[in-house]
Amino acid sequence: MKNRINLYSQEMQPKLQLLSLNSSIFIWCIFGIISLSIYFYANGNSQKLQHEFDQLELHRAQQSTLVKTMQQEISELKRDPLLLNEIEQKQIVLRLKKRVMNELVGQENLKSNGFSTLMLDLASHHEPGLWLTRVSLEGQRLTLAGAAEESSSVPKWVGNLSNTTFFKGKEFADARMFRDEQQQLFFVLASDFAGEASEGGVNER
Numbered sequence: 001m002k003n004r005i006n007l008y009s010q011e012m013q014p015k016l017q018l019l020s021l022n023s024s025i026f027i028w029c030i031f032g033i034i035s036l037s038i039y040f041y042a043n044g045n046s047q048k049l050q051h052e053f054d055q056l057e058l059h060r061a062q063q064s065t066l067v068k069t070m071q072q073e074i075s076e077l078k079r080d081p082l083l084l085n086e087i088e089q090k091q092i093v094l095r096l097k098k099r100v101m102n103e104l105v106g107q108e109n110l111k112s113n114g115f116s117t118l119m120l121d122l123a124s125h126h127e128p129g130l131w132l133t134r135v136s137l138e139g140q141r142l143t144l145a146g147a148a149e150e151s152s153s154v155p156k157w158v159g160n161l162s163n164t165t166f167f168k169g170k171e172f173a174d175a176r177m178f179r180d181e182q183q184q185l186f187f188v189l190a191s192d193f194a195g196e197a198s199e200g201g202v203n204e205r
Contacts, residue, residue: 118142121164127157144189151177154187 115137122132129149136143148154154177161167174190 117166121161121166125157125160125164127153127160129153130157142191145187147184147186149185151185158189 118135118137122135127148130146130153131148132144132146134143134145136145158172162170170191172189172191175187177185177187179185
């Protein structure tokens, strides 16, 4: 009586299949082609990277040589004393010209403002029987010349002018009165004013 049954039949057992020569050659050819492709690709990239590296090294060497050359030229460069002196002289002349220009602009403004203030004050303080024949404002020197019917009108007129904007706080250093052959009374008042209002260079007659 059988007590064992073999369910693993011969048909179900794996069978050994050996590769043929042609199959082996084909597989090895495929493997060789893939290996060569990988090798040539890697070698090409390596050569490309090596070429770029060589170019960078060459550029760096050129730049280093250029820097050394420029540093040597700078160290050997000497200042020309004549050129430096010429530059310094031109700078001094330029500063002086700027100063003169600023002075002229400032004096022009002061002249305009000072003379206009003077004429307004003279016009607003007219004295009957007294008239002016000349008004001169040159720098800080003011000269007033005129005639009057009475000698007493001159100091009265000057006293009224002392309260004006232009003449306030100022005094005449020179005052002359005289008569001509026809007994006409003339006067000349002159003074050097050191104020901002009197600076300028106007001469009106």
